[in-house]
Amino acid sequence: MISFRRTRAVARKEFLHILRDRRSLIAALAMPLVLLMLFGYALTLDVDRIPTYVYDQDGSPESRDLIGRFRGSRYFDVRALAGSHAVIERAIDRNEVLLGVVIAPDFSKHLAAGQEAGVQLLVDGSDSNTASIALNYAEALALAYSGELRSKAMNRRGGGELKAPVEPRVRVWYNSELKSRNFIVPGLIAVILMIIAAMLTSLTIAREWESGTMEQLLSTPVRPVELLFGKLSAHFALGMLDMAIALGAGVEIFHVPMRGNVLMLFAASAIFLFGGLCWGVFLSAVARSQLLAYQTAVITTFLPAFLLSGFVFAIENMPWVVQLVTYIVPARYFVTILKGIFLKGVGLHVFWREVLFLAAYAVVLFAIAAKKLRQKVA
Amino acid sequence: MWERIREIVRKELRQTLREPRMRAILIGPPILQLIIFGYAVNMDVENSAIAWMDQDLTPASRELRSRFTASRYFQVVEEPASDLEAQEALDHGRARAVIRVLPGFARDLARGRTTSVQILLDGTNSNTAAIAGGQAGAIVNGYSADLLRDRMREKLVAATTASGGPVTFAIPTVSVRSRVWFNPELKSRVYFVPGIIANIVMLVTVMLTAMAIVREKEIGTMEQLMVTPIRPFELIVGKTLPFAGVGLLNMLMITVAALLVFNVPFRGSAPALLVSTILFLMTTLGAGLFISTISRTQQQAMMSSFFFFQPAFMLNGFAFPVRNMPEPVQWLTYLNPARYFMEIVRGVFLKGTGFTILWPQMAALAALGVTILLLAALRFHKRLD
Numbered sequence: 001m002i003s004f005r006r007t008r009a010v011a012r013k014e015f016l017h018i019l020r021d022r023r024s025l026i027a028a029l030a031m032p033l034v035l036l037m038l039f040g041y042a043l044t045l046d047v048d049r050i051p052t053y054v055y056d057q058d059g060s061p062e063s064r065d066l067i068g069r070f071r072g073s074r075y076f077d078v079r080a081l082a083g084s085h086a087v088i089e090r091a092i093d094r095n096e097v098l099l100g101v102v103i104a105p106d107f108s109k110h111l112a113a114g115q116e117a118g119v120q121l122l123v124d125g126s127d128s129n130t131a132s133i134a135l136n137y138a139e140a141l142a143l144a145y146s147g148e149l150r151s152k153a154m155n156r157r158g159g160g161e162l163k164a165p166v167e168p169r170v171r172v173w174y175n176s177e178l179k180s181r182n183f184i185v186p187g188l189i190a191v192i193l194m195i196i197a198a199m200l201t202s203l204t205i206a207r208e209w210e211s212g213t214m215e216q217l218l219s220t221p222v223r224p225v226e227l228l229f230g231k232l233s234a235h236f237a238l239g240m241l242d243m244a245i246a247l248g249a250g251v252e253i254f255h256v257p258m259r260g261n262v263l264m265l266f267a268a269s270a271i272f273l274f275g276g277l278c279w280g281v282f283l284s285a286v287a288r289s290q291l292l293a294y295q296t297a298v299i300t301t302f303l304p305a306f307l308l309s310g311f312v313f314a315i316e317n318m319p320w321v322v323q324l325v326t327y328i329v330p331a332r333y334f335v336t337i338l339k340g341i342f343l344k345g346v347g348l349h350v351f352w353r354e355v356l357f358l359a360a361y362a363v364v365l366f367a368i369a370a371k372k373l374r375q376k377v378a
Numbered sequence: 379m380w381e382r383i384r385e386i387v388r389k390e391l392r393q394t395l396r397e398p399r400m401r402a403i404l405i406g407p408p409i410l411q412l413i414i415f416g417y418a419v420n421m422d423v424e425n426s427a428i429a430w431m432d433q434d435l436t437p438a439s440r441e442l443r444s445r446f447t448a449s450r451y452f453q454v455v456e457e458p459a460s461d462l463e464a465q466e467a468l469d470h471g472r473a474r475a476v477i478r479v480l481p482g483f484a485r486d487l488a489r490g491r492t493t494s495v496q497i498l499l500d501g502t503n504s505n506t507a508a509i510a511g512g513q514a515g516a517i518v519n520g521y522s523a524d525l526l527r528d529r530m531r532e533k534l535v536a537a538t539t540a541s542g543g544p545v546t547f548a549i550p551t552v553s554v555r556s557r558v559w560f561n562p563e564l565k566s567r568v569y570f571v572p573g574i575i576a577n578i579v580m581l582v583t584v585m586l587t588a589m590a591i592v593r594e595k596e597i598g599t600m601e602q603l604m605v606t607p608i609r610p611f612e613l614i615v616g617k618t619l620p621f622a623g624v625g626l627l628n629m630l631m632i633t634v635a636a637l638l639v640f641n642v643p644f645r646g647s648a649p650a651l652l653v654s655t656i657l658f659l660m661t662t663l664g665a666g667l668f669i670s671t672i673s674r675t676q677q678q679a680m681m682s683s684f685f686f687f688q689p690a691f692m693l694n695g696f697a698f699p700v701r702n703m704p705e706p707v708q709w710l711t712y713l714n715p716a717r718y719f720m721e722i723v724r725g726v727f728l729k730g731t732g733f734t735i736l737w738p739q740m741a742a743l744a745a746l747g748v749t750i751l752l753l754a755a756l757r758f759h760k761r762l763d
Contacts, residue, residue: 027681038689042707043698045505051701066552092559093735095721111550119554125561126728129421129505130699132564136512139554143519146552147526153550154530165487165525166442168518169494170511173468175501183502199684203677291589294680299410307418312697314506316427316474317420336471343502346469 002229006222010230014204018234028200028238032192032246039188040254045180045312047133049077051097053088056081060108066119066145070101075137092124099123099134114153174343175257182257185250186342187311189243190331193273194305196239201280202297204231205373206290224374228366232277239273240266259345268341268355272334275362276301282369285376305331330361382608386616390590394620404586408578408628415574416640419697421566423509427455429473431464436484442495442521446477451513468500474510475499487525560728568643571636572727573696575629576719579655580662581687583625587618587666588679596675610759618663625659626652636727645730654722654740660747661715668754694720715746 018025052070056063070076079097082088088100100122104110110117121138125131147164175182208214217227247265250256280297287293307313308322309331315323326332333354340346348355395401428446432439446452455473458464467473478496486493497514501507561568594600603613633651636642665686673679692698693707694716700708711717718739725731725739733740 023678024681027685034688038692042703043692044702045698046702047508093725093729093731095725111552114550116551116553119552121554121556123556123558125558125564126724127569127699128561128564128566129509129569131558131561132423133508133512135556135558136509136516139556140512140515140519142552142554143523146550149550149552150526150530154533164492164519164522165490165529166518166522167492167494168497168515170497170499170515172499172501172507172511175504175507178501178504178508180504183504199681207677290677291680294677295407299407303411303414307414310503313419313421314423314503317422317424317506318418319420322417339502340469344469350469 002223002226007226007229007233010222010227011233014231014234015237017204018200018238024200028196028242029245031195032188032242033249035188035192036185036246036249036254039184040181040250043180043184045129046178047130047137048075050075050099050130050134050137052076052078052099052101053080053082053091053097054078055083055085055088055100055102057105058103058107062108062111063103066103066142067101069141069145070138073137073141075134088122092122095124097124098127098130099138101138111149181254182343183339184312185246185254185256186338187309187335188250189246189269189338190272190309190334191302191305191311192242192246193239193269194276194301194331196235196242197273197276197280198297198301199294200238201231201235201277202284202287202293203290204235205281205284206287206293210290225370228278228281228370228373231281232274235277235280236270236273239277240270243269243273256342258342260341261347264347265338265341268334268337268358271355271358271362272330275330275358275365278362278365278369282365282372285369285372304329308332309335311335330358333357379609379612383612383616383619386608386613387619390617390620391623394586394590394624404582404624408582408631411578411581412571412574412632412635415577416567416571416635419566419570421505422564423506423513424450426452426474426506426510426513427472428452428514429456429458429464429467429476430454431458431476431478433481434479434483438484438487439479442479442518445517445521446514449513449517451510451517464498468498471500471502473500474506475514477514490529567640568728569724570696571632571640571642572723573720574636575632575655575723576658576694576716577691577696578632579625579628579658580690580716582628583621583659583662584666584669584686585680585683586624587621587663588669588673588683589676590621591617591667591670592673592676592679595670611755614667614755614758618667621666622656622659622663625662626655629655642727644727646726647732650732650736650740651723651726654719654726654736654743657740657743657747658715658719661743661750664747664750664752664754667758668750671754671757690714690716693717696720712742713746715743715750718743718746 054067054070056067067078071078076099082091082100085102088097088102091097092100102120102122104118104120107117107119119142121135123131123135172178205214208217222230243266247258251258279301283297283300284293287296305311308315308326308329310326311331315326315332318326337351337354337358340351344350394404430443430446432443443454447454456467458467458476464476464478467476476498478498480494480496483493483495495518497511497518499507499511558564594603608616629651633644637644666683669679669682669686673682693700693703693711693714695711700711700717703711722736722739722743725736
């Protein structure tokens with residue numbers, strides 16, 4: 001039988017530990033805010049205002065018209081007109097610009113003659129992501145310009161108006177402004193919860209071993225499961241508080257859309273956090289040393305939650321072996337749920353499998369942690 | 379003096395390498411991170427799963443579909459018959475986009491009207507969505523341009539034969555030729571792998587230095603060291619030199635792996651990389667030394683290194699370009715040594731630049747390194763007296 005009184009006593013002791021260690025408490029509460037600030041304000045993958053140099057070898061009204069379009073687009077920031085290829089090359093080498101637009105000397109002549117007029121794009125491809133987005137924008141811009149010229153030419157020659165036969169009409173769902181903040185901030189909750197589990201829980205039992213207070217605990221009538229529940233409840237409260245902070249700040253300050261059910265969100269977070277905490281306790285019981293417990297916790301919880309969960313880096317882009325590995329990363333399921341609730345506004349009927357997996361994972365880890373603790377204590 | 383420093387270095391090396399757990403920490407996490415970063419951090423968008431919703435079912439719509447499937451960017455994973463099914467495909471995340479060809483597509487084309495193809499994007503991951511949307515738009519535009527060319531040709535032929543003049547097809551077009559430098563295949567791995575050097579060198583050396591000194595304090599051997607004739611300066615040099623060696627070794631390991639396993643080009647000068655790594659190590663060792671002076675226990679040292687590492691990692695341009703950050707944060711990154719080292723590493727590997735172009739970054743690193751190391755050493759010195 002689990003005694004509620006004894007469990008409460010352990011929980012109380014653990015709460016006092018947390019409250020008294022000011023540095024760790026402040027760290028635990030400040031972390032979600034620091035991470036939110038970083039990701040909400042500072043870090044974005046959105047590509048706009050690409051620094052650009054233009055080398056206009058033609059200097060005709062037509063070439064200036066094209067340059068004007070680059071200037072007018074919010075995706076490009078035409079810093080200067082370069083006088084030669086070398087200027088662009090040097091600027092790219094020095095990371096001053098990413099894109100060089102070179103208009104050939106016979107640009108307007110070819111256009112007037114109804115021929116193909118060339119525009120060369122020089123791109124710094126080292127950041128492939130930014131480069132491919134920049135290329136897309138530049139090509140679309142040139143294509144639109146070309147289309148206009150053609151229909152004008154047709155008109156002049158009495159061919160009548162000719163419009164593009166097919167045009168793509170793009171509609172974006174869930175995150176219509178395509179802001180990276182909107183998908184990063186929800187995923188951050190998974191990372192924050194995992195940091196709590198890794199940084200704090202992994203140390204609790206190892207610390208008792210190292211400082212020798214474990215023996216004292218053992219001499220009390222408290223049982224392993226009660227010890228586990230007591231230790232978990234304190235950190236669980238801390239974790240849920242962090243998650244509430246992250247949710248509040250994300251929605252209020254960063255205006256991340258929250259389209260789904262808040263209760264569902266809390267329930268899923270509770271399941272995920274519980275599993276993570278059990279894992280932390282388990283590592284702590286196995287390692288017996290704070291350094292080792294912490295190291296393994298970071299490698300097994302924080303890193304996968306950061307890299308293999310689809311939080312920033314899309315899982316579909318990974319090689320299939322790595323994709324297989326992500327299936328055993330609980331954060332992967334939790335991030336799917338988070339994005340579903342926040343952005344898609346969907347409910348259990350869509351992600352019941354993910355919730356089921358998280359629940360199973362929490363139960364299994366709880367059993368393992370309890371068993372390990374019983375072995376160590378007995 | 380050099381003799382005493384050598385003794386400390388020897389003791390430190392022996393102590394670090396004797397413990398199997400420490401040996402594992404020196405080698406394990408760097409390799410693990412290299413593998414995870416190298417393989418998992420991939421932003422290339424290819425083979426996007428799309429749902430093809432064809433409400434027209436004509437040769438024209440099939441032609442458009444074959445253009446999608448022939449490109450390496452898309453694969454059709456399902457064919458929803460209704461809006462509801464299309465929505466479900468996106469809700470469940472089975473498809474990144476739904477391409478919808480509306481009924482009357484071929485008919486409108488035949489009549490010379492402008493018709494549209496709907497591209498419904500799952501914008502959850504704004505980055506992949508923007509790229510996939512661009513790719514889909516380009517395919518539709520390409521199809522449209524081909525149709526337009528045929529149509530113009532017909533019209534011009536009709537017009538010129540009617541007027542009796544010579545038949546010409548001259549229509550002006552603007553063609554774009556792109557030349558991608560440094561990473562012509564636009565592989566994100568080529569961009570990320572060199573950057574791992576900065577992250578791992580920073581992570582390993584800051585934490586090891588801080589922990590090694592705090593451990594002596596925690597178990598009380600610091601007093602024993604103090605009663606020896608060794609001087610604080612010699613102690614600092616002796617304590618940090620071995621970890622500088624570890625940092626250099628990590629750099630070498632990752633460089634070799636980058637070249638052999640990940641096939642990343644190395645175009646620049648190796649001496650520039652070596653000199654910069656040493657300059658960068660001055661900043662990380664200084665940071666580790668500083669953390670050791672403000673921590674009493676290993677746990678505190680770990681926490682503090684984590685709080686140093688997190689912002690330094692996020693704000694160094696590894697995954698998130700510095701250019702995109704708001705101005706005040708960009709100013710802040712000028713204080714981040716990892717930011718300069720990141721630019722140097724990428725410059726040397728990918729752009730083939732050397733001292734002539736990278737000297738401002740190196741100068742910044744040197745200035746930061748000397749400052750941090752001096753401050754930390756002074757503080758450490760005071761603590762010991």
